[in-house]
Amino acid sequence: MRSPGRASIAARHLRTDRWWLSPAATAAGLLAFVAYSTWRAFANAHYYAAPYVSPFYSPCLADNCVPMRGGPNWALFGSWWGLSPALLILVFPLGFRLTCYYYRKAYYRSFWAAPPACAVAEPHRAYTGETRFPLLLQNLHRYFFYAALPVAGILTYDTALTFRDSHYAWGHAGLGTLVFLVNIVLIWAYTLSCHSCRHIVGGRLRHFSKHPVRYRLWTWVGRLNRRHMQLAWASLISVAVCDLYVYLLATGAFDDPRFF
Amino acid sequence: MSTYQAHFRIWRGDPGGGELTDYTVEVHDGEVVLDIVHRLQATQAPDLAVRWNCKAGKCGSCSAEINGRPRLMCMTRMSVFARDEVVTVTPMRAFPVVRDLVTDVSFNYVKAREIPAFVPPAGLGPGEYRMRQEDVDRSQEFRKCIECFLCQDTCHVVRDHEENKEAFAGPRFLMRVAELDMHPLDAAEEAGLDRRRTAQEEHGLGYCNITKCCTEVCPESIRITDNALIPLKERVVDRKYDPLVWLGKTIRRRKA
Ligand code: SF4
Ligand code: SF4
Ligand code: FES
Ligand code: FES
Numbered sequence: 139m140r141s142p143g144r145a146s147i148a149a150r151h152l153r154t155d156r157w158w159l160s161p162a163a164t165a166a167g168l169l170a171f172v173a174y175s176t177w178r179a180f181a182n183a184h185y186y187a188a189p190y191v192s193p194f195y196s197p198c199l200a201d202n203c204v205p206m207r208g209g210p211n212w213a214l215f216g217s218w219w220g221l222s223p224a225l226l227i228l229v230f231p232l233g234f235r236l237t238c239y240y241y242r243k244a245y246y247r248s249f250w251a252a253p254p255a256c257a258v259a260e261p262h263r264a265y266t267g268e269t270r271f272p273l274l275l276q277n278l279h280r281y282f283f284y285a286a287l288p289v290a291g292i293l294t295y296d297t298a299l300t301f302r303d304s305h306y307a308w309g310h311a312g313l314g315t316l317v318f319l320v321n322i323v324l325i326w327a328y329t330l331s332c333h334s335c336r337h338i339v340g341g342r343l344r345h346f347s348k349h350p351v352r353y354r355l356w357t358w359v360g361r362l363n364r365r366h367m368q369l370a371w372a373s374l375i376s377v378a379v380c381d382l383y384v385y386l387l388a389t390g391a392f393d394d395p396r397f398f
Numbered sequence: 399m400s401t402y403q404a405h406f407r408i409w410r411g412d413p414g415g416g417e418l419t420d421y422t423v424e425v426h427d428g429e430v431v432l433d434i435v436h437r438l439q440a441t442q443a444p445d446l447a448v449r450w451n452c453k454a455g456k457c458g459s460c461s462a463e464i465n466g467r468p469r470l471m472c473m474t475r476m477s478v479f480a481r482d483e484v485v486t487v488t489p490m491r492a493f494p495v496v497r498d499l500v501t502d503v504s505f506n507y508v509k510a511r512e513i514p515a516f517v518p519p520a521g522l523g524p525g526e527y528r529m530r531q532e533d534v535d536r537s538q539e540f541r542k543c544i545e546c547f548l549c550q551d552t553c554h555v556v557r558d559h560e561e562n563k564e565a566f567a568g569p570r571f572l573m574r575v576a577e578l579d580m581h582p583l584d585a586a587e588e589a590g591l592d593r594r595r596t597a598q599e600e601h602g603l604g605y606c607n608i609t610k611c612c613t614e615v616c617p618e619s620i621r622i623t624d625n626a627l628i629p630l631k632e633r634v635v636d637r638k639y640d641p642l643v644w645l646g647k648t649i650r651r652r653k654a
Contacts (some may be wrong), residue, residue: 141560143494145501147518152466152486239628243609253554256611257466257491265559269604277639306620333624337632344581347530363624 139259150259157255161248168245171374175228178381181220185392186362187387189302190314193321194381197292199226207306208299210292230289234282239333240370242276249266280334290322299321303396317383321376331362354377401426402481406434408446409488412497425476431487432471435499447498455617458546460538462499468548468615470633471499476520505556505563508548509571512601514593516578516635517585532583540577540626542618543570549612549622555605566602569612569622575601578628579633594637597630608633 139150151157178194185192186204195203197210201217215226235241245254253260268276297318303310326355329335340356343349362369387394406421423438432450438466440447451457453472465479465486479485493501519527550568551557567575579593580585586593597603608625608631620626 139558141492143413145409145489146411146493147418147488147491148407152463154465154483154486155467200531237607242607246607246609252607253558253609253611256467256552256614257557260558262558265562265605267555267556267605267607268571273607274604277635280632280635280640290589291405300648331629334632339445340628342633342636344533344534345530346535353532380478 149257151253151257157258161251161254164244165248167371169318170321171378174378175381178385179224179228180222182224182389184385185224185381187384188304189299190301190308190318190384190387190394191296192384193296193325194224194228194380195378196296197227198223206381208302210296212393226345227289230282230285230330234279234329235370235374237277237282238370240367241309242300279332280338283329283332283334291323293325294322296340304394310398312396312398314383314387314394315397317376317380321373321380324369324376325367327362328366328369329365330359331369333363333366336363361375404434404476404479404481405484406438406445407484407486408499410443410446410498413494415494416495416498417486429476430472432483433475434476434485435471435487447496448499449500456544458544459548461490461548461551463490463519463551468552470546470548470617473617485548489550490547492551492557493547495645498527503547506545506568506570509523509567512575513571513574513578514568514586514591515589516520516581517589519583519585521582521614524565527583529582531551536580536625537577539620542620543573544618545570547592548615548617551615552611552615553606554609554611555602555607558572566605569606569627572597572601572603572606572630573622573626575603576630576633579630594630594633598634598638603627603630603634612635 141147171382175194178192183185185195186209188207191198191206191209195346197212198206199205200215200219200223201213202219203211203213203223205211219226237354247254251260252262252265269276300315301311336356337361338357340346340349340352343352346353346356386392403422404425406417406423410416410419410422421438421442423434423442425434432453432507435446435448439448440490448460448471450460450472452459454521455473461468462471464471464474465470468490471487487496488500489499489501493503493505496502541640553569555566555570556563575593578586579597606627608623608628612622613620613624616622626643
């Protein structure tokens with residue numbers, strides 16, 4: 139910024155708008171989610187209230203999981219795992235979101251201040267971006283995308299299970315069913331709007347005209363992709379609300395209003 | 399028709415130094431910042447240096463920073479400012495200054511020359527190129543670029559780190575690599591030129607941390623980050639960091 143030859147202006151920036159508002163709001167939002175999800179992931183309690191299972195604990199991969207009738211119990215890790223089973227599965231959505239192109243922008247700006255806002259000088263003396271370890275690993279995003287697909291599949295299954303009542307009889311629905319439905323739609327929309335997905339379905343092609351089906355898919359994903367940021371936030375909030383709903387039911391704070 | 403007196407602060411100086419200078423100047427309805435700079439030249443500061451050409455947002459000459467935001471002076475309406483607001487105009491801060499609002503943008507021409515040109519396909523003469531619209535849509539978005547270099551000026555990789563200028567081509571020219579890599583007739587690969595590998599290894603794509611300031615300032619509203627830089631990063635992953643793609647290629651090569 140103040141390199142020799144450039145216009146000699148002492149100020150770090152001359153912006154007069156509230157440029158700090160957006161990174162501050164982003165940081166607050168992300169911190170709130172991290173605090174909430176850390177508490178819930180380590181709690182190892184109140185994550186099942188028939189027929190609802192919290193998305194933080196699904197699939198539940200250890201022996202110490204609450205048995206859920208027809209639910210996503212899958213004790214891959216057996217009994218030696220003594221910690222909260224949420225930690226086993228949350229690695230995948232966490233990795234997916236941490237390496238997501240949108241979240242990268244969000245935390246690079248709001249936590250790392252590289253840059254805090256456009257044309258506002260960053261405080262770092264040197265900068266190498268994503269050219270070196272560890273940030274070079276951001277290039278693994280597409281593997282987390284592959285892993286996110288089965289996870290979203292299991293959450294879809296959990297949503298199907300919410301069409302039961304608390305005695306496991308099918309053909310019922312309550313307010314929780316609605317909460318789960320909204321959440322799963324947002325999760326899928328976020329997952330499919332991923333930039334890696336856009337690339338895999340068609341973006342890597344050179345001749346769209348030779349691949350009409352993939353071209354069509356690319357167009358659809360591209361349309362969702364324009365909303366990737368909004369979907370990232372909406373699905374982050376919905377997943378927390380979903381978990382909170384289960385927590386409130388499981389602690390007996392209130393009863394699930396039933397529709398039929 | 400209404401008229402008012404606006405308070406301007408304009409950076410005046412040269413490579414040896416300079417400062418923000420205050421002016422009070424008349425503004426008429428419908429005017430843009432460049433009009434006001436011209437009025438200053440005509441009335442109070444005949445030696446004020448400014449570069450411009452079309453006054454229609456198409457030549458990319460009048461790039462500057464207005465209230466700290468990189469913009470075209472001819473496309474910034476005075477009506478976006480409150481009448482009592484001080485309007486600060488400085489030259490682009492990522493490039494060496496020549497005088498007043500004029501900067502030396504030759505960095506960009508150097509970078510432009512470093513990107514290997516379109517490689518014509520073998521066996522097709524001029525006039526024989528045939529391409530489908532859907533195959534050129536992506537490149538056409540990038541060709542809206544007017545080379546104002548506002549994106550290059552804003553990108554923190556070089557704006558805040560002069561030392562990275564050597565290694566980093568900047569958003570405008572990484573977009574050029576993406577354009578050619580998506581071009582349906584570019585024969586670089588056949589000629590032994592790997593645009594994906596070189597994007598990362600020679601033009602510094604890894605420096606970009608996709609924070610989207612280039613997109614934010616582009617006066618042509620090109621979605622540089624979403625449509626050029628991220629797809630290019632994904633293409634680099636195909637080439638350099640994806641074992642599945644590598645395995646598939648090896649097997650296919652064996653078969654062939
Ligand atoms: S998205 Fe990349 S190229 Fe564009 S301004 Fe940000 S770091 Fe620079
Ligand atoms: S991409 Fe946009 S901001 Fe960059 S030089 Fe071209 S028109 Fe200007
Ligand atoms: S999930 Fe955001 S880019 Fe892949
Ligand atoms: S004078 Fe041509 S873009 Fe402003």
